[in-house]
Amino acid sequence: MPEYCKDTESARRPDSSVSANPSRDQSPYVSIYGSYLDLQRSIRTNRYKLITYPIAGVLRLYDVSNDPKEMYDLAGAAESKPLLIELFAKLQDRQRKMNDDLDLSALSPQ
DSSP states (O other), rough: OOOOEETTTTOOOOOOOOOSSOOGGGGGOSSSSEEEETTEEEEEEESEEEEEEEETTEEEEEEEEOOTTTOOOOTOOGGGHHHHHHHHHHHHHHHHHOOOOOOGGGOOOO
């Protein structure tokens, strides 16, 4: 069963409140962290999702706003590298806050 941690520390927008059914584009969270055993870690923002597969040594990056079915992996595109670096850093920060000690350093896009 995946575990999720919603980044609420600085996420609440001053002009919004948490709703029982927020719209997809109006999430009150900056990011959502996901983990599944030692097989997968992910971070999702309003626009992007970064998924790591540590055992397979694979990163996947999707623009979920423009590609909601996650058909086009952007991780290999040179122009995506700055975004990969940013999201990977956010993912590692979430791991620390969740006391998740799974080492993802071999997957670092830097």
